[in-house]
Amino acid sequence: MGDEGFPQHGTAPESLLGALREERRGDLDWRSGRAFSLVYNVDDPELEALQHEVASMFLHENALNPFRYVTLLRMEGELLSMVRDLFGAGAAALSSGGTESIFLAVQTARDAARARGVEHPQLLCAVTAHPAFPKACKYLDVEFTPLPVRADGRADPDEFAAAVSERTALIVGSAPSYPFGVIDPIPELAAIAAANGTLCHVDACLGGFLLPFWERLGEPVPPWDFRVDGVTSMSADIHKYGYSYKGISTVLYRDRDLQQRQVFMYDSWPGGLYASMSAAGTRPGPPIAGAWATITHLGTDGYLRLAERVLTATRGFRAGVESIDGLLVTSNPELSVFEFGADPESAHAVDIGAVADGMDDRGWNLDRQQGGLHVMLSPGHDRVVDAFVADLRAAVAEGGTARDNDQVYGGVVEG
Ligand SMILES: Cc1ncc(COP(=O)(O)O)c(C=O)c1O
Structure with missing residues (x-):
């Protein structure tokens, strides 16, 4: 696999598609209910058909300059206001997935720490936090400090209280953690962050779009979101329990000032002002259109x-x-x-x-x-x-x- 080199001649669509259809017959069938990760099986053919339609409608469009494709711009604006409302956030931005949302929250916290004079910012989380955190720390030059969990698999506030210092840029809790599906004691973690003048991120990439509805169904849900004092940012993925297809997540802030650290503006080149809210340059249209259509439809x-x-x-x-x-x-x-x-x-x-x-x-x-x-x-x-x-x-x-x-x-x- 992968050693064929660049093709000399083209291949007709029908033969290429025929070969792909054949090959895919051996791939994991996520619609069967026999797969448990990577794809969320909504089991709703009407929603799936809608998603295919909007994906192809916006397939070639690019939200890099949102003012060129004004329908995408409108959908993005509406999506942001929908998620601000759902999560009680002061500010929100879209990203390509949980990892990018986490990168952005870590970058924001790192820069806030630098602004108060911290030279070597540090991030504290439980060992159950998603690998996107050590990855963000590696890429963004933040010291990663994973802490042991309690016997019940949840973050241990005592460990955080002992580890926190003036270098701590961000305290992270998960709602829930991927390995065990448990919610960390967010109020205790957020209180430690607040008492030490630092930020607290809740990684709700996995649970963010399920927890509000779980709660409304009457299920017991421990405090996990902006209703908890001291929580300053959150990540929640529309491409997980938001049921849209891949490539769309949200990073949310309690207040707009913090989000401003995420903004990138550059005009010292001859190509005109380049402004952007996330790591991506080119932003494909289908994830934005798909998320808007999915939430609006459901x-x-x-x-x-x-x-x-x-x-x-x-x-x-x-x-x-x-x-x-x-x-x-x-x-x-x-x-x-x-x-x-x-x-x-x-x-x-x-x-x-x-x-x-x-x-x-x-x-x-x-x-x-x-x-x-x-x-x-x-x-x-x-x-x-x-x-x-x-x-x-x-x-x-x-x-x-x-x-x-x-x-x-x-x-x-x-x-
Ligand atoms: C708790 C949690 N955080 C972050 C992520 C990263 O999300 P993504 O794979 O979309 O980058 C995941 C993915 O499963 C997750 O479960």
């Missing part, structure tokens, strides 16, 4: 309907896992994302890697983490609860030892 009613399906799936999957002797859900998660592994207290010893193999053999695609298997539930998973639990029960009963136990999340394609 509305609060639609998000509540989908949250209810996610809740049904979550209850079914958790109850199923918990009903199987030898398995344990890690850390009592608040949301629809969780890890389960072998219960060390159980008389029934389980090799969780062998269970993963058994589930692979039955056509499921569970992600392997260091401590167990990871589940992230979408609306479409409510259709497969019984099939999943039956296969999991069979895979546990089958026993055996793991064939391989690689715990892999991302990957590098070198060229």
